[in-house]
Every structure is written in structure tokens, then in C-alpha cells.
Amino acid sequence: AQKITQTQPGMFVQEKEAVTLDCTYDTSDQSYGLFWYKQPSSGEMIFLIYQGSYDEQNATEGRYSLNFQKARKSANLVISASQLGDSAMYFCAMSPPEGGTSYGKLTFGQGTILTVHP
């Protein structure tokens, strides 16, 4: 079974600073995917970034990067140059290998609330 752990219930960062949100995972699968989603106070889930387990380079999407350390089973999200609009809940999630009975299911962590101070 897959498990995602986000140990930071809340994080604070100053505007324009960088922040790292932690995510560790547990799986016996060799092939898997790791996702980060953002959930503003309005409630919708916004996909931010994805990393495949066989990708050798860390994923980047604009101000978001994923610090993937496979041996440590961690997939931390780094947000550079934080903005007030980054204040939200952030979820780390994991996908199983394709096939079998996976049907595209994702396993989510508990979430981290990020607050950006002006």
C-alpha cells in the first residue's frame, strides 16, 4: 500500500522568500508518480507539478520545483519568490503503477497550510 506523509500542518513565509513544503512517501512499487496540488480558500484543487519515479531530473514549473530524493523517499515542493496569492493548502499525492486495479487512483497526504506574510 502507498502512503504519503506531510509533517508540517502549517508553514509561514515572508513575501518574496522561498519556502519548502515537505512530503515523504512509502511504497514498494518501482514505478509511481508524485503530484502537488494547491487548494486556495475557494476550495478548488489546482494541479501544480508532477514527478515520475524514473525521471532523473527534478521537475520545475515556473516558481515551483520538486526536490525529488528517491533514496530518501521524499518529494518536497519548493516555491521560490513567494507571493501573497500562494497562501493556500498544499497537498502531496502519489499514483500507483498503471494497470491492475489502480484505475488512476491517487493517495493524498494530510496537507500543509501555507501563509505568506507581506
Next chain:
Amino acid sequence: DVKVTQSSRYLVKRTGEKVFLECVQDMDHENMFWYRQDPGLGLRLIYFSYDVKMKEKGDIPEGYSVSREKKERFSLILESASTNQTSMYLCASSALGAGVFNEQFFGPGTRLTVL
């Protein structure tokens, strides 16, 4: 613009009522999911469906049922609502055969309160 819609943003029901939460996607996705979100617990999978009329239990199916009569529509049913089902309910969809990059697209959520 791809979209997943949910029938209500806010819903208040009485204990014992039968509650229907509707979800519609316009992306022709095979997979659809229902989650509930509670503080400190993240998103927990209630049920999912990979085809019309097909459904599978997720991690917390007790007290819920689902229906998928058409590919674009996935309904969550609370047969007899209870106060411990007060929660945020999120619907999502994803395409079949996307490999491990099976991004899920989410609806705006329904905040259900059971009194």
C-alpha cells in the same frame, strides 16, 4: 476549458435524509472519483468508477453509495445522512491509460452540513 462541475457548493441537510451529490465532467474521462476532505486527514477516497455502471469501493465507503449511469456523470448518495458525514466532498476525473501521470481534475467541492 476542461471542467468538472458539482451540483452544489453548499448544502445543509437533516439527519436521516437521503442526500444526492452530483458531479459532471466534460472531458470524456473514464475514471471518476469521490473524496471527502476533513481537517488533518487530507483527502480520503470514498468510491471511484472506471466505466459506466462500474464502481469500486475506496478507503471509506461506509454510509455511501454511488451511481454512474452515464460516462460524464457520477453521483454520490448518502442513504441516511448522519452528522459525522458533515464534510467537504470533492469530485475528480482522470483519463484512462495515462500511465503514472494520471492527473486528476477536480470540481469546486460541496460543503455538506448535516444537522
